[in-house]
Amino acid sequence: MPTMTGEPVVGVQGPPPGDGPGFVAWVRPHLVAMSRLAGRLAVGADRDDVVQEALARAWTKRSQYDATRGTPSAWLLAITADQARKAVRRMRPAGGSLFDVDVPGPRPDLDARMDVDQAIMSLSSRQRLAVDCYYFADLSVAETAAVMGCSEGTVKSTLSDARARLRTLLEVTE
Template identity: 35%
Template structure:
């Protein structure tokens, strides 16, 4: 004899979490982190929201694979960065790249310094920007950054070196 079927409305929150394998709980807990990292990559909150949505969608589509990953955060970071880089390779991005005014002043004691840093980050090429965000914001090692970007460790080091040189030059000119 089989158990009676439970209507979908009576499943409850726990049943919903079991039904999606923890996807909702994971995304709810990490959406702020995903959005902040996306902002550092994009430099624009609107674009960051779009990138966050794309990342969450890709995560949903590949959730069975994602939850088997050794580190779900690492898997999510790879999806985020690859979506960012893929977006920058599209021809329409080069035609419609807009520069928006800063969203708000920096929380630090030097608001002008925060704006200068944002301008400097915006001046970097997409892969250099991705390297800087992964290495210095996400605090990944060279090897982990290379894994996320799908390149060699030497490439990460050279991209980081060039990016830091560009950032220093941009910030010293202020």
């Protein structure tokens, strides 16, 4: 398995080791992607807490990892996505949404980045997950499919639909 620099990572192939130091070495190459995905999916939650919960879950479920069903990265990111969804549910006020809460203090200016973030937030949860995995966590279509629990064709279709929706939402009319 190559790193982001293309160099192979030694000793992280196959199932997660049963000992603590081996498990740490096995997950270490994936921590940046896990943190990036947690930050994208659990806006408002502490992404380090989400990653910590995902790592704890991965540790307890390490015997269930099946290399024939996907890469360690996809498995860990699927757990991270699940923990991020749980963190968002815990933050939601009873009977309302996060958008109903009035946040005191100055409101930031609406710049292009916020427009894109707002447009992404308006996508369906499935489209958002596909966009976050593929574009922000830098996963391949196959890895995104493993995280989402669907086929590669479904990921491609979902990304295509998301791009079309984003084009419409971000269209500048003068």
